[in-house]
Amino acid sequence: MQATEVLTADAIIHEIKRAGIQFVVALPDATTSHHLLKTLLGDPDLRVVQVCKEDEGVSICSGLFAAGQRALLLIQYTGLLDSLNAVRGTAVELASPVCMMVGLLSKEPGVRPTESASYGVRIVEPVLDAMGVEHALVEDPADVERIVPAIEAAYARMAPTVLLIGREPQ
Amino acid sequence: MMKRDECLRALARRRTDEIVVAVYMAAQEWINLAPHPLNYTFTGAMGQGSSHALGLALGRPDKRVIVLDGDGSLLMNLGSLVTIANVAPKNLVHCLCQNGTYETNGAVPIPGVGRVDFPALARAAGYPRAYAFDALGDWEQALPALLCEEGPIFVDLHVEPGDTRFPNDFRRLYSVESREAFRRALAAQPMPVGAV
Numbered sequence: 001m002q003a004t005e006v007l008t009a010d011a012i013i014h015e016i017k018r019a020g021i022q023f024v025v026a027l028p029d030a031t032t033s034h035h036l037l038k039t040l041l042g043d044p045d046l047r048v049v050q051v052c053k054e055d056e057g058v059s060i061c062s063g064l065f066a067a068g069q070r071a072l073l074l075i076q077y078t079g080l081l082d083s084l085n086a087v088r089g090t091a092v093e094l095a096s097p098v099c100m101m102v103g104l105l106s107k108e109p110g111v112r113p114t115e116s117a118s119y120g121v122r123i124v125e126p127v128l129d130a131m132g133v134e135h136a137l138v139e140d141p142a143d144v145e146r147i148v149p150a151i152e153a154a155y156a157r158m159a160p161t162v163l164l165i166g167r168e169p170q
Numbered sequence: 171m172m173k174r175d176e177c178l179r180a181l182a183r184r185r186t187d188e189i190v191v192a193v194y195m196a197a198q199e200w201i202n203l204a205p206h207p208l209n210y211t212f213t214g215a216m217g218q219g220s221s222h223a224l225g226l227a228l229g230r231p232d233k234r235v236i237v238l239d240g241d242g243s244l245l246m247n248l249g250s251l252v253t254i255a256n257v258a259p260k261n262l263v264h265c266l267c268q269n270g271t272y273e274t275n276g277a278v279p280i281p282g283v284g285r286v287d288f289p290a291l292a293r294a295a296g297y298p299r300a301y302a303f304d305a306l307g308d309w310e311q312a313l314p315a316l317l318c319e320e321g322p323i324f325v326d327l328h329v330e331p332g333d334t335r336f337p338n339d340f341r342r343l344y345s346v347e348s349r350e351a352f353r354r355a356l357a358a359q360p361m362p363v364g365a366v
Contacts, residue, residue: 023228049228049257051221052249059218060253063225066210066353068361071225089214090222095346 007141009035009169012101015147017045021072021099023064025049025057029076031103031168037074054079055086062096070151073100077124080162084127091160092131098160099151101138109167113137128162139166172306174267175332178203180306181236181265184313187359188234189226193219194274195331196238196267197343202336207355208233211343217246220254220264227259227321230356232365234317236263241288242272242280248291254322255296262321264292267329274338292324304328 013036016024024040026048041048051057054075061071080087080102091098106118116122128135134153136146147163154161178196182204189208192200197211210226213219223237244250244266254262270283280286289300300323301316303309309327316325342348 047228049224049253051253053247055215055218056221056224056247056250056253059213059215059221060225060228062212062214063222063227064229065225066212066222066349066356067226067229068353068357069229086215086218089344090212090218091214093346094212094214094344094349 005141007139007143007167007169009039011141011144012036012138012147012169013039013043015144016072019148019151020070021046021151022069023047023049023071024074025051025060025071026074027051027054027057027076027079029074029079029103029105031076031105031165032074032101035169040074053082055083058083058086058090058098061098062090062094065096065098070155071099072151073098075100076103076105077120077164078105080124081120081127084131087133087160088131092133095158096160097154097158099154100160100162101165102162103165107166109139113164113166124164133160133162135162135164137164137166171304171328171330172309173332174269174329175199175203175334176306177267177309177327177329178238180310180313184317188236188317189230189356190236190238191219191223191226192238193243194240195269196240198336198338199332199334200238201339201342203334207351210352212345212349212352214344217243219243220247220250223262223264224250224254224257224259227262228257230361231259231261232361233356233359234261234263235259236265239264239266241266241268241270241286244288245280251292251295251297259322260320263316263323263325264297265325265327267327269329269331273331289324289326297322297324300324300326302326302328
């Protein structure tokens, strides 16, 4: 992929495919819906499964893993917070590499999540740290290079991982 | 009303190589009544059985997936009815062991006990077909056809505790080692080329 000055949905999708993802399980998030999810919905190489609630997605991804498939859960951070028990029981305790791409709605560009004015955004990384869940921030164009290693590491460790989307991809 | 152990034994007699996802009381009994490498009890959190089953059904379209859900569990994840109906996996049989209580958690009645019409909820969510059984003979008679029917289908089983009691063994239900054994057993039956 050619280097760009902005984070793009195309670059993220390219890395998702490079990580061997076959299914994207999703619930719309304002940060990622317009360019990323809508593009994914039309992508013939990936099957998108829309869910009604994010914890369903954690479990669908676990089932897909058990069936030998690679999946990515695309949600908003509010949905991640709402799904913590499923992440705890299904992904952490049952050692499932549930890979999540989580939009940080309302995070200010260029501001670290833990320094956001938004309480909800501020607590995401500390909550994940408390759960022992690996996470990485994808905000600048070069950050897309974190996607494949994070997913590969999740499968190597048999543990969940969260890729935090820090700004709206174009 | 059917005795749950008799109801599950009837299913076990007809089971061949289907994946069976089971939760809570049904799971505790199923792993004892019908040991099989493709039993999946690794749901981890209450309400999630139907969603795990959907993932398995999507990942292995060549295998039939039967989920033995609970009514308290399904009430925690009613949206999964819409999700499943929307995806419409042809290989998914969604059975509900309806006992009207949170049996594992003290047998407290579920909200709306005796009033909630689960097959109607499934139909309204978009399941093409939903059935209900409260007599063992009817269930036994219907099983061969149900297990061949195109999914997703919803099957409401009215059950009460049976005469056979098994110890609760959540360690086994949520065992990583057992989940890995399941994965190996499923991988040993590779998906035919072109099945996706």
